[in-house]
Amino acid sequence: MFLAGLATTLSFAILSTHWWAWLFVLLILARLCFTRQRRLILFTVSLAILFALYYWHYQQIKPPPPQGKTLLLYPDDCTVTGDQLRLTARVKGTRQQIQAFYYLPDQAAQQYWQHQRYAVALTVTGDYQVVQAATNEAEFDYAAYLRQQKRIFYSMSITEIGSVKRMQPTFLVKLHELRQYLILRSAELPTQLGQYYRSLILGYQDPGFKSVSELFKQLGLIHLFSLSGLHVYYFANLLQLILLRLRWTRERVELCLLIMLPLYALFAGATTSLLRAALLCWLHVFNRHHHLKIAALDCFAVVVLVNLLYRPYLFFSLGGQLSYLLSFALLFLQQANEWQRALRLNLLSLPLLLYHVYEWHWLTILLNLLIMPLFSYLILPLTLIGSLSYRLLPVIGRIINAGFIALQTGLGWFARSGLMLTYGRLPAILASGCILLSFYTWCAQHKWKYYVVLSCLYLGGFCWLHFPLQGRVVFFDIGQGDSILIEAPFHREVTLIDTGGKLHFGQEKWQQKASRTRAEQIIIPYLKSRGIRRIDHVFLSHQDTDHIGDLPTILKHMQVGTVYFPAGMEHNQHFQQRIWPYRLQTTWQPLLQGMPTKVTSFACQVLAPQQPGSGTNEDSLVLRARMNGKTWLFTGDLPATGEADLVAQVALKADYLKAGHHGSKTSSSAEFLTAVKPQRIIISAGRHNRYGHPHAETLARLAAAGIPYNNTADSGMIIWYFNDTWRTFLP
Numbered sequence: 001m002f003l004a005g006l007a008t009t010l011s012f013a014i015l016s017t018h019w020w021a022w023l024f025v026l027l028i029l030a031r032l033c034f035t036r037q038r039r040l041i042l043f044t045v046s047l048a049i050l051f052a053l054y055y056w057h058y059q060q061i062k063p064p065p066p067q068g069k070t071l072l073l074y075p076d077d078c079t080v081t082g083d084q085l086r087l088t089a090r091v092k093g094t095r096q097q098i099q100a101f102y103y104l105p106d107q108a109a110q111q112y113w114q115h116q117r118y119a120v121a122l123t124v125t126g127d128y129q130v131v132q133a134a135t136n137e138a139e140f141d142y143a144a145y146l147r148q149q150k151r152i153f154y155s156m157s158i159t160e161i162g163s164v165k166r167m168q169p170t171f172l173v174k175l176h177e178l179r180q181y182l183i184l185r186s187a188e189l190p191t192q193l194g195q196y197y198r199s200l201i202l203g204y205q206d207p208g209f210k211s212v213s214e215l216f217k218q219l220g221l222i223h224l225f226s227l228s229g230l231h232v233y234y235f236a237n238l239l240q241l242i243l244l245r246l247r248w249t250r251e252r253v254e255l256c257l258l259i260m261l262p263l264y265a266l267f268a269g270a271t272t273s274l275l276r277a278a279l280l281c282w283l284h285v286f287n288r289h290h291h292l293k294i295a296a297l298d299c300f301a302v303v304v305l306v307n308l309l310y311r312p313y314l315f316f317s318l319g320g321q322l323s324y325l326l327s328f329a330l331l332f333l334q335q336a337n338e339w340q341r342a343l344r345l346n347l348l349s350l351p352l353l354l355y356h357v358y359e360w361h362w363l364t365i366l367l368n369l370l371i372m373p374l375f376s377y378l379i380l381p382l383t384l385i386g387s388l389s390y391r392l393l394p395v396i397g398r399i400i401n402a403g404f405i406a407l408q409t410g411l412g413w414f415a416r417s418g419l420m421l422t423y424g425r426l427p428a429i430l431a432s433g434c435i436l437l438s439f440y441t442w443c444a445q446h447k448w449k450y451y452v453v454l455s456c457l458y459l460g461g462f463c464w465l466h467f468p469l470q471g472r473v474v475f476f477d478i479g480q481g482d483s484i485l486i487e488a489p490f491h492r493e494v495t496l497i498d499t500g501g502k503l504h505f506g507q508e509k510w511q512q513k514a515s516r517t518r519a520e521q522i523i524i525p526y527l528k529s530r531g532i533r534r535i536d537h538v539f540l541s542h543q544d545t546d547h548i549g550d551l552p553t554i555l556k557h558m559q560v561g562t563v564y565f566p567a568g569m570e571h572n573q574h575f576q577q578r579i580w581p582y583r584l585q586t587t588w589q590p591l592l593q594g595m596p597t598k599v600t601s602f603a604c605q606v607l608a609p610q611q612p613g614s615g616t617n618e619d620s621l622v623l624r625a626r627m628n629g630k631t632w633l634f635t636g637d638l639p640a641t642g643e644a645d646l647v648a649q650v651a652l653k654a655d656y657l658k659a660g661h662h663g664s665k666t667s668s669s670a671e672f673l674t675a676v677k678p679q680r681i682i683i684s685a686g687r688h689n690r691y692g693h694p695h696a697e698t699l700a701r702l703a704a705a706g707i708p709y710n711n712t713a714d715s716g717m718i719i720w721y722f723n724d725t726w727r728t729f730l731p
Contacts, residue, residue: 002031002040005028006045008304008315009021010051010055011055013025014052014055015059029045032044066094066128066154069126070093070122071089072119072120073090073121074119074176074177075177076176076204078113080110081513081515085103085104085113087099088100098156099154099155099156118177119176120165122164124156124158125159125162126156128154128156130143135712135729136477136526136716136717138522138529139522144316149317183204186387189386189397190401192405193383193387200231202268202269203269217353218357218359218415220360220364221364221368232261232264232274232278234380240253258286258289261282261285264278272317273319284299287299297331300327318357325349326345326349329439333345342368342369344438345368345372346365346368348438350434351434355425355427355431359420359421359422359423383400417557422528422533423461424461424465424531425530433457434458437453437457467491468489470721470723471487471628473485474718475658475682476522477715478523479518479687480503480546480662481498481502483498483500483519483522483550484497485523486627492601494534494535495538496523496537496538496539496554497539497634499547499548500519501517501518503545517549517553519554520550523554524553533559535558536561537561537564538564539565540563540564541620541621541634542619542621542636543574544637547636551578551579552582562587564589564597565615565621566591566621568619569613575615592611593606593607593608603626604623604624606621608622608642608646618638620638624652628723628724632654632655633654633676635658636661637660637667640672647675655678656679656681656682658684659682659694662683662685662686663685663695663698663699664691664694664698670705673707679707680708680709681707681708681710683711684711686713
């Protein structure tokens, strides 16, 4: 266990940027030295040094961009959503994996790839790119996930698939093809039963299962899936029972299990929880077969070490952290009753959930007490029974499916926002300290003292997040669109200017795919990570989708006080369609030049529009805000003609300017820049956008006027603090 602890803490110390991880390394070394067993200390430290060298070497590896255009693809590594084909494939002649995307030309191609069940070699045309990293705080870093968990560094946008040839049927190929065959066959199962079967038995999570996992994560039940390797023990016991009934000797049965368990882990996708469960079960059978008496704690340590060699970034994901932490805790909870077990597992998982998810459900402990035995003793067995018997007795599968639907409906009722505490992102060092202290309280005397300290840590983190001393203005890197957040000190008020949104051009029904909005990916996670669950003011500059397209998402997930918009836009049919489901849950306020607003934490003037319009660029809402001695000017997509009207009517001098229309040449005229005289300009534009924003003409005008600028396409998220300092997410 000393070696497993050192290997784990060294992975964080070397592979992450958290310098304080070395403190935990020193803590374990100090505890090791207190054993005063020289051979143990020497042996453990020597192996720990080898692990450290391995991590350092692993971190340095970054393969060059692949050159080959032939991809080797297993059938269970491709997903079709709408007209998009997503592949995880290996470049022929190398060991390098990539992720590739291809837009299917017609519905016949979609049908082919949806039912394709053979391993194939694809000859493709396209260019390799480095996978784009996250560019906003609290945004899920998909590039880091691919790099750490799958060793994928590059992606390809396939423009054409030249040929598709079936690969030679090796043993591994046949294993993948069998899995794909079962995945395709599972489409016959009722929807909910099929999703549980694919996820828990086959280790395959289709896009439809994401809503289920999000629901369990929101309710604080996600660790049930992290512990879902329980079905490995069901399979092992079932196989053992069958073979013993067939009069196999116990020794032959154990040899069979030692062969079958690794094969099943490989077959079912080798997920984190599955590898842990399969290897633990394998060691248990191995010990029994060879009459060894290796302690369960040592077996667990071996599993950790083996998996760290296979995946050095094992503990950098929520799934890996929960799976191993809670499995480790269960070793000490054998004598605890259900209530104690649920309470302690929740106490352990809470810091991780607050670090990764930022929220906590008020009824999480009660729900765990009810659902954990249900999940272990009913959901897993019923999934097996329903899926295996469906072809012979479909009525059983339908009944089980109805039960799963009822369970999910009931859990969905509990997942209301009113029952959620938006805590914020617990700092990593504080989360680690809370986990260690939670463990220590189990064996310490005067437990109440340690629970008081633990409560103070959580309360201190809550106050730090919810009452920040420093205000900030945040420009989200939302792609081709605008979204700006103003946080007043102590979060007295939170104001959002525009919501961003993605333009969707006309698509046929077969081309449409379910996808998360940019607000769900970027804005809402950031707000929750800052402990924000209510937006006091939302200003909409005009009706274009790239400015207000994600307004329904914001209204669905957040409490909103008042929504302001240019007068006349309330009569716009597209705007009415967007807000109709939410028209009664907030206050709607049209604005014209000179009208007062209810923003109280800083002075905010409305400079445009002068008269009601339909919400076009010409009708853009123009705001001037005074924050901590600095003046900001936000102009939406106001064109040069509108800027000229403002120059003629009001004094526009401002310290900082949000460039109009994403840096288009039709805005930010020379006369306007002369009138405003900003110290800095912020441009919000998408990378490689189809409009060419910001235009070269605009940048030339900024250079001629000697005005520095930042572009979200280059800098990622841009933050201005009320003490007049700047920070960009990308260097």
